[in-house]
Amino acid sequence: MYVCNCNGIREREARAAIDAGATKPAEIFRRCQAHPRCAKCVCDMRRMIEETRDALRFAAE
Secondary structure (H helix, E strand, C coil): CCCCCCCCEHHHHHHHHCCCCCCCCCHHHHHHCCCCCCCCCCCHHHHHHHHHHHHHHHHHH
C-alpha cells in the first residue's frame, strides 16, 4: 500500500524509516530521498510513528 502517492513511498518503506529511527514525517521523507508535495500523507505517517512508539512502550513494560 502507498503511504505517499506523490512520491511513491510504500508503507514498508515508511516503516523501515521509522524502524531506523525516524520520529517525524520529515525524517521519513529524508530517508526515502523525497520531499513533501501535497502533504496528505503526513497524518498517516504520524499515525505510523505513534503506533510504533506505543508498541515499543508497551513492550518495555
